[in-house]
Amino acid sequence: MAQLSITTAAADQIRRVLDERGHGLGLRVSVKPSGCSGYSYVLDFADEAAANDVSFEEHGVTVYVDPEALTLLDGSEVDYVSEGLNRFFRFNNPNVKDQCGCGESFSV
Numbered sequence: 001m002a003q004l005s006i007t008t009a010a011a012d013q014i015r016r017v018l019d020e021r022g023h024g025l026g027l028r029v030s031v032k033p034s035g036c037s038g039y040s041y042v043l044d045f046a047d048e049a050a051a052n053d054v055s056f057e058e059h060g061v062t063v064y065v066d067p068e069a070l071t072l073l074d075g076s077e078v079d080y081v082s083e084g085l086n087r088f089f090r091f092n093n094p095n096v097k098d099q100c101g102c103g104e105s106f107s108v
Contacts, residue, residue, distance in 0.1 A: 002054065002070045002071075002073075002074040002075075003056075003074060003075055004029075004056045004063060004065060004073055004074070004075075004076050004077075004078065005056070005058060005076075005077045005078070006056065006058040006059060006061060006063055006077075006078045007059075007077060007078065007079040007080065008059055009079060009080040009081070010061075010078045010079050010080040010089060011058060011059030011060060011061045012059075012080070013080040013087075013089070014026065014027050014061040014063075015060065015061055017045075018045070018061075021045065023047065024045045024046060024047050025046045025047065025048065025049060025062060025064070026045075026046045026055075026061055026062035026063055026064055027043060027044075027045070027046060027061070027062075027063045027064070027078075028043070028044045028045065028046040028053075028063075028064045028065075028066075029041065029042070029043060029063055029064070029065050029069065029073065029078070030042045030044075030065070030066045030068075030069045031069045031072050031073070039072060041089075041091055043089060046062070046064040049064060050064075050066075052066070052067050053065065053066065053067075054066075054067055054070055063078060072093075072095060073091070073093065073095070074095065075093070075094045075095065076091050076092060076093040076094070076095070077091070077092040077093075078090075078091060079091075079092060
């Protein structure tokens with residue numbers, strides 16, 4: 001069975017953003033062909049669950065993943081980090097073999 005974990009920092013940010021929006025079930029994560037390395041992560045709000053979504057719940061929040069993206073994301077950790085003035089979701093993905101210099105895309 002595929003796994004995806006959510007750090008406390010990521011859960012806090014997901015909760016904060018959903019509270020600001022006033023609605024939503026959680027975070028939707030998918031991947032798309034993109035960039036110089038092959039794939040990029042796509043984040044969106046999950047306002048409803050699709051019939052084929054795979055969901056992961058941790059720290060009181062839910063992340064929804066399209067089953068086609070699951071093989072690329074299996075074993076990943078969703079984190080939320082601050083680096084200087086930048087704050088963003090980071091994927092610690094054990095499947096990544098290479099990524100582009102700008103960090104926007106990855107290959108498996």
